[in-house]
Amino acid sequence: MAGNALLKLDDLKMFFEIRTAAFGKSSRKQLKAVNGVSFSIEKGRTFGLVGESGCGKTTAGRTILKLYKATGGRIIYGGADITDMNEKDFFPYRRKMQMIFQDPYTSLDPRQPVSEIIGAPLSLHKIVSNAAERFERVRELIHMVGLKDDHINRYPHEFSGGQRQRIGIARALALMPEFIVCDEPISALDVSIQAQIINILEEFQERFGFTYLFISHDLSVVRHISHGVGVMYLGNLVEAAPVNELYGNVKHPYTQSLLSAVPIADPIAAKGRKRIILEGDVPSPLDPPSGCPFRIRCRNASGICAEENPGLKDIGGGHAVACHNMLQ
């Protein structure tokens, strides 16, 4: 996975201070949303980050875009360390690094028409010099995502979920970035609409050479769209590999059970398949287990698992696993 990495995370940590809002006593706790995550993404590639809710994948995406201030570790973008850059120095990077959000209903300002939502980044980064140019560019952009001229002056609430998500994509596209964090861009949409969005994303990658960090809980979609995949559990990256290696040669017991739990739309294959059903729930990230975060639900857990966090180790072929007793 080395080579010309556009983005490189080195032991990224993002902890939140939580004041538990219990009646009476307020106690401070650290929520280790992202607890030492390292991976890199090559230019023009898609890295899929999967995991269940609360595993820290969204936080990781937001920390990369400096929406949160990283607690520790380094974020290297295009060779430059952007971790501690102030907002002013980071401004040129804003143009290169964009984001597509999960919820098409809250990610567009309800008081602004489409022309303003898509036009704002154009003016802000001085991509257009006057109003006419700006209008022309907005029109081009909404055509690119399959909307019509008639939609330019409408407000977000007049659109369906799929259409709104396309507006969100057009906003990210406006700056012609190099890198886009796609934070669960399809999970709020209906199945028939999901494919529309996936296709748009893929088409733009081919046309403009975009690099994606694709965050999702849907392992099928991630397999479809990604070149490399990382699996997160309780703030830790437990397994990372090129896509076919990960799906074809699973090493971590969590990835294995996650994969076997995905429902597949093929009745015969579904019946023939052996499912590994995990016991219990994900522990609270406020109170994670000692050692390996997965050990409580792991069938292979042994004494050492409670003592130390295995940490991600390269096992060759770009495949890295964090497990003391990895699968054979």
Next chain:
Amino acid sequence: MKKNTGFIPDETYLKDIDAAALSGGLFEPLPSEEKQTDVINRPSVSYWENARAKLKADPLAMGGFMIIAIMIALAVFGPMMRPYAYDEQNYSIANQTPSADHWFGTDKFGRDLFVRVAYGARISLTVGMAAAAINMAVGVIYGGISGFVGGRTDMLMMRIVDIIMAVPSLLYIILVMVFLGAHMHSIIIALCFTYWLGTARIVRAQILSIKSQDFVLAAKVIGETDSKILFRHLIPNSMGPIIVTVTFLIPQAIFYEAFLSFIGIGIAVPVASWGTLANDSLSNMNTYPHLMLFPALAISLTIFAFNFIGDGLRDALDPRLKR
């Protein structure tokens, strides 16, 4: 399902087309121009246009606006319409019932009640609007800073609000009135002491909830600065609830003025306020109920009207827009 049968007519549709029609090219492919998808037929409306339309369609709110317009007219032109001054005493015409000369009758000093009620409207509306305006300004700035800055500043600022709010605001108002004496401006100042607390809390809650929405993150991602986010996103989105809150502040202020004047620590005689007029009428209410009627009607109608406007605005400015 008997209950609702007939209430909604059934949909009518063609299930079969008769065989003769089959030859008419019905099984030709449908050209893509005739496929209507992704088309929005409804006219485009912004939030504010939508709110205005909803408000116009609300008869109670419109009625409220009319009453307020009448009250404002009464306050501005009322005293000029009659040839009497509000404090002009004339014992020969004391305690008259309404007549052509004295539309609302006269009080025990022979002062014209219509003129006095009109003067009362001046005081009440001034107090209401001034107190609401000042408190909105203070509340929006305080709450806005607290919510926007967040962190320790927010905690400290809200602690202060909690401490003041733990005591009923009436106590503070009365204390300030005792300190400043019975004047109109002291009522406004007294109200300003504690009145903005509620507004500040609402504004803060609004800002916090909007701040957590994804479109604010999206604005950060494209590189908008904090002040730009505040003016382009946070303020426009929290305007609705702020307007509603302020609308409800006006009748409350009018109530407090009347209340303080009624218990004798608001506006001092001979200046006429609706509260003092009501208080004056008490002594011979049994014989001259009209002295009570007009000021009472004026206060109640005004507060009513503002409440109706507030309710209408709340519905019209509901952020949950219909899709």
Next chain:
Amino acid sequence: MSGHLLEIRNLRTAFAIAGGVVRAVRGIDIFADKGEFLGVVGESGCGKSVTMLSVMRLLSENASVKADLLSFDGMDLLRQSPKKMRMLLGDKIGMIFQDPMTNLDPLYTIGNQIMEPLKLHRKMTSREARKRAVEMLDLVGISSPEQRLKQYPHEFSGGMRQRVMIAIAMSCNPKLLIADEPTTALDVTIQAQILELMKDMQDKFATATLLITHDLGVIASTCSRVIVMYGGLIMESGSTEDIFYRPEHPYTIGLLSSISDVGDTGRKKLTPIPGSPPDLMNPPAGCPFTARCDSAMRICAKARPQMTETGPGSGHGAACWLSEAGAATGKAGRG
């Protein structure tokens, strides 16, 4: 009346809302047999949940429900008094809903809520009901059930609450279990647990299960028969194999080719269905899928096709003018 456990004929449900009428269900026929696992699949707003709520009379007052026949277990539901209808619910018909976080009353203990239908339908004493409640919690895999009975919903995780919901629904041993998107709000690993539990319950109690979902993957791994809905109508129905391997309706075909499969390798291009679903406030006159259909014909925009079986007694049918036209021209050709 009919040999089916549940039979619905020509069900139409409409809602009066500000600004018009939403026709959520526009004339559908569904049946379910004893002990079968039936899936109803469709996207949001297709009318799949409204269908079941209509039959159970659980809709709000602005709904109008009409049908030619509604029967359950030999009873004509159209003629039942509200009281009789109520006595069926929770006893012979159990229901589970989508969001386990909001479907339990936060102010009462889990025990209280499990015992409620038992006391009501089975006339059990508190002691009997508690015993049964403990059994049920144990059955759905909740450890130390005696203590858990005394806890409140907020002390349970999402997956655990959905288990509790299943325990409540199954406590009176119903003949039909209706599960409305029971796993949509849950994580994949928890979803697998719940589906496993539902299959387990069906084996144990021989309950007919009607699973409403938008997820074809969930259908494939659980159901034996599937109904595909779109725009308030049934597009296609048949055995799970028929639907997944021999789909007839362009909508079903489109749906299947727009999903990516975890078993697929590499980037094969997905084929999305263009456009958006119809607005049921103003539903199209003909087939609701016309505007998004590649093979749409002029007639599709004008008249609604009827459900046509692929072969006599095949149990697999589609409501599409292509199928009807095929049948018609086929006949014409032969004649």
Next chain:
Amino acid sequence: MAKYILKRLAAAGISMLVLVTATFFLMHAVPGSPFSPGEQRNVPPKVLENLRSKYGLDLPVWKQYLNYMDNLFHGNLGYSFKKLNYTVNELITSGFPASAVVGALAILFALAVGIPLGITSALKRGGWMDWFSMILATVGISMPIFIIAILLMFVFSMKLQILPIYGYGTASHLVIPVICLAFSPIAYITRLMRSSMLEVLRQDYIRSTRARGVPELMVIAKHGVRNSILPVVTYIGPLIAILLTGSFVVERLFMIPGIGRYFVTAVSERDYSVILGITIFYGAFIMLCTLLVDVAYAIIDPRVKFTD
């Protein structure tokens, strides 16, 4: 639990300190001290001087403040400046019973009327009951209490003459004051209960409960009412403050020998020590009530847990 209450008491202590300090200095900053020659023209200056030294008014303000705080900690609110033989404590103890009886009856009456009215109007939404209670609620919110009081007095005491005009002592004396005091709280509670009930009826667990075949009456009574009453419980705190406002009018108008009447008299007579004392008493009393209400809420709602 104990820790929570202690914490709340500490917070209340801070609020009280602010109130006492603000009130004290405000009252001492008012031009013209109570025993200055300007105020008491017919009393010889020598006597005034004696009085001032008796009440400690000749000391510097900060010393007076410390003395006052010292007394306050011993539960002593000092002497009235106008009713010279009374202590503020005596005034409060003599006024409290009447105020408490009228106030408590008003709260009970408001809850007893407002809750059922809110429930029925939510259940029969759009029906005539809903219409009626919404009009009542708007009237109750819009009509100032003194107007309601005068109206009721005019109709029932003067015209119909079935109830006494004013006074305190028998049950019939209480009818109009209690109705007056409860009027606007009824309006608030009705509105609150209605909207909260409508909100609860939309919740998933209500549909779930119906889907279990639970009879509608039980759905409403067991699940609906208990959930929707929670906001009403939180309203009881502010309600007490609203009653305070009302009590000033009602006690004055109907000659009820309560604290409110003493307070209004003290305000108009500028009896600073009484104003100060009663303000402190009100503040402490209301904060105590709010605390009790919050504790009660936590007992009703299992989601709220005390951590200690």
